[in-house]
């Protein structure tokens with residue numbers, strides 16, 4: 392027994408001594424690795440929990456939570472959401488570095504589970520990863536689908552839909568008008584007629600797109616903690632996504648078939664499906680536009696264009712109702728331009744600086760996508776002196792930047808006048824105001840969105856005196872979905888002017 396033990400300890404000793412060089416080598420390697428990590432200058436990070444990292448700190452209103460965190464950790468923070476490193480930019484300088492100086496390196500998108508299913512394996516524009524494919528489809532959007540000329544060609548659609556909305560309000564005749572509902576319909580009708588050639592205002596269609604939007608905007612555990620992907624299965628998220636994907640595909644298939652077969656009959660105007668089918672037919676773009684790509688792009692325009700536009704209109708009216716002086720100012724401008732005409736038309740908008748200022752102020756205070764759409768870096772890069780590894784997701788807190796007290800006077804107040812003598816606009820060149828993002832990934836739909844917003848607002852205040860129904864003040868609380876929108880609908884009385 393004793394002998395046995397001594398043999399064992401002897402073997403142990405041999406083992407230890409013979410492996411010493413190996414152990415030393417290992418220790419040396421470890422200290423080398425960790426020292427090289429120390430040379431890396433990572434941005435400040437709040438403490439994290441195991442597995443979920445900082446996920447629990449985002450709460451129900453991530454843009455607000457991140458604004459508060461930036462006050463402690465600074466304009467560039469490195470969080471971990473699940474297993475994903477996420478850089479958060481909360482200052483003009485940080486945003487400019489990411490979307491201008493290093494725009495190319497940050498021009499990709501994270502590949503997220505749900506959008507991947509919905510957009511045919513990320514064949515859309517908004518979620519496609521940076522590369523040749525994205526470049527091709529983005530340029531189709533910029534040159535052919537959302538160009539100034541194309542947007543102008545849909546002028547009649549917009550004016551008809553605005554006119555229709557005004558008539559609905561007139562009919563309500565002193566009784567309560569649910570403006571939120573009318574605005575949802577209007578945005579939906581405009582985008583349907585422009586993209587698909589006709590209105591789809593049935594309940595089933597609206598519901599399908601509401602479900603799609605909710606899914607795109609929702610948080611999937613599996614995208615951040617791959618080992619917990621089963622949670623998405625268990626919670627029904629995967630099943631819901633599969634159902635929506637199937638229904639969407641049937642719908643889009645039908646739309647495309649209709650366009651292919653009825654070609655020539657519909658002479659009224661060329662809608663966006665027509666434009667895409669034309670591009671598919673002649674080889675203008677130098678690459679083959681497949682059917683799935685067309686479907687994904689059309690879907691993108693719906694998801695990207697409807698909620699954002701509707702939300703900004705809703706906030707605009709809410710702010711004007713809260714600020715009677717601004718409402719009056721805008722009304723006077725509109726009534727001077729309108730001069731008794733039946734409606735304000737698109738040429739008139741150029742002569743309405745106060746209207747434009749109101750819209751800027753609304754997008755500043757109520758950035759519909761407060762964190763834009765996440766970017767992702769494709770190389771190691773230095774930002775404001777910090778090392779940012781390749782594959783880092785990036786949130787730009789455009790909402791917080793637009794309320795930065797070092798850049799804006801009285802940032803929390805609604806003051807359209809601040810834009811009257813200012814050269815600041817929202818097109819991506821002024822990093823204090825980024826509702827549409829900036830750089831390569833910037834929104835291609837600015838023109839499209841702005842003209843709808845301006846036309847609706849101008850006509851609403853031109854034709855009606857709006858007043859809140861009964862309530863003292865208006866509930867301005869927000870709720871996070873695909874966009875950050877008003878929690879309560881706007882109910883008003885509308886007296887014709």
Ligand code: HEM
Nearest residue numbers: 516517692695696699700763764827828829832834836840
């Ligand atoms: C007020 C209305 C709108 C707002 C606030 C808005 C905002 C944005 C933002 C913040 C982004 C991401 C920018 C970034 O990642 O840096 C974006 C991208 C995009 N938007 Fe808009 N948008 C609006 C309207 C529209 C409309 C009307 C359309 C089309 C009909 C549209 C189509 C797109 C597309 C296709 C992208 C993806 C671009 C890319 O990833 O390369 N948007 N938008």
Ligand SMILES: *[C@@H]1O[C@H](CO)[C@@H](O)[C@H](O)[C@H]1NC(C)=O
Nearest residue numbers: 569570571572573575880882
């Ligand atoms: C107003 O319209 C919104 C949006 O369609 C709807 O959710 C809400 O229930 C409506 N409210 C009233 C009081 O009609």
Ligand SMILES: *[C@@H]1O[C@H](CO)[C@@H](O)[C@H](O)[C@H]1NC(C)=O
Nearest residue numbers: 670671672673674675678679
């Ligand atoms: C487009 O390319 C295909 C094959 O690549 C060819 O058959 C077709 O004729 C081309 N169409 C036009 C309009 O050039």
Ligand SMILES: *[C@@H]1O[C@H](CO)[C@@H](O)[C@H](O)[C@H]1NC(C)=O
Nearest residue numbers: 806807808809810811812813
């Ligand atoms: C804007 O500038 C004009 C003259 O350039 C001046 O009359 C006006 O008071 C200014 N408005 C504001 C809001 O600063």
